[in-house]
Amino acid sequence: MNTITPDSRYAVLDAPSNLGLRPPAPDVIPGTYKAPWALRDAGLVERLGAHDAGAVVPPRYVATWQPGDGVRNGRAIAAYTRKLAGRVAAIRESGRFPVLLGGDCSIALGPALALRRTGRYGLAYVDAHPDFRHLGNSPHVGAAAGEDVALVTGRGDDYLTDIDGLRPYVRDEDVIVLGVRDEEDMRDFEGSGVAFASTADIVAGAGLEAARKVLARDDLDGFWIHLDVDVLDPSVLPAVDSPTPGGLDPAQLSGLLRGLLELPGAAGLEVSILDPDLDEDGSQAALIVDVLTEALTTAPTTAPTTALTTAAAPAPGRR
Numbered sequence: 001m002n003t004i005t006p007d008s009r010y011a012v013l014d015a016p017s018n019l020g021l022r023p024p025a026p027d028v029i030p031g032t033y034k035a036p037w038a039l040r041d042a043g044l045v046e047r048l049g050a051h052d053a054g055a056v057v058p059p060r061y062v063a064t065w066q067p068g069d070g071v072r073n074g075r076a077i078a079a080y081t082r083k084l085a086g087r088v089a090a091i092r093e094s095g096r097f098p099v100l101l102g103g104d105c106s107i108a109l110g111p112a113l114a115l116r117r118t119g120r121y122g123l124a125y126v127d128a129h130p131d132f133r134h135l136g137n138s139p140h141v142g143a144a145a146g147e148d149v150a151l152v153t154g155r156g157d158d159y160l161t162d163i164d165g166l167r168p169y170v171r172d173e174d175v176i177v178l179g180v181r182d183e184e185d186m187r188d189f190e191g192s193g194v195a196f197a198s199t200a201d202i203v204a205g206a207g208l209e210a211a212r213k214v215l216a217r218d219d220l221d222g223f224w225i226h227l228d229v230d231v232l233d234p235s236v237l238p239a240v241d242s243p244t245p246g247g248l249d250p251a252q253l254s255g256l257l258r259g260l261l262e263l264p265g266a267a268g269l270e271v272s273i274l275d276p277d278l279d280e281d282g283s284q285a286a287l288i289v290d291v292l293t294e295a296l297t298t299a300p301t302t303a304p305t306t307a308l309t310t311a312a313a314p315a316p317g318r319r
Helices: 031-041 044-048 074-093 105-116 148-152 183-189 199-203 207-215 250-262 283-297
Strands: 010-015 051-055 097-102 121-126 175-180 195-198 222-228 266-272
Touching (some): 010 031, 010 074, 031 044, 031 283, 074 266, 175 199, 195 199, 199 207
16 A cells, blocks of 8 residues: 655545534525535635545435434435545545545545555544534434544444444544543543543643654554544634634644644545535635645644543533
8 A cells, every 4th residue: 555645745525515414504504515615716726736636426415304313314424435435545546645625524434434444544533522422422313423433433323333344444542532622522532542632732732742642653554634623713713513612723723733744644634614604705714725725735843742631431421
């Protein structure tokens, strides 16, 4: 297998799926499927000097759902995961570094499956929320965008979590969630073995070293980077489905991404959750393009060393 680093030529692939989100209002379809267009319109492909890898068209979004139905659009997400995994694998086989433009967080299953087919990979999950809802900590499951870390670590129905008999796509101990800022959310990871670093940890310079301890290990073949842009503070980027105060500023996010890309084995990156319906003048898409360009085209930084926080004892989940 080719060794791929962020020094390889980038390949931008659109993953315009909103299948993992609930409707933001009655009779309204989540607008995240438009995010790849908004980011392209703001010049991302040109500024990265990237190869245009096209798009993977998702199945139809179905809004109807009630508790007991399982994962919303679950079968469609499973089908899309297979298609997306194939395209990610093709990009990597070509020697390019994949940059996926979502879409919602459920696109994370595609690259997780692609990498699992070739070896053992970790996951740097940069997000304001744990996305760890499953039947072990919640009365029901619903929108996959709030369950992705649970799904990629094997918690859920076989048709989503055990494609090709490869459960789990990522082992608990190979995941770190970076940017969670609600203490109750952090308790979702207790007893799981999944590592996490809060926004405060990142700002203090501790997040990157925590990530290094999880991801830069000899028993891993590499790792994938997931970026949910709601990790930014809503004072600078409110165009997301679940804005949560206390997030990073653009410079802090760029620094975190640069540091992750410096670690050995970075295998690709995805961007999710921007909703262009909430960004009428395109300024927030432009901000994300600035952050990504800064992170992907400048020299990485080094964070000071700190201890890793891992979950230790079980507690009920928030959602």
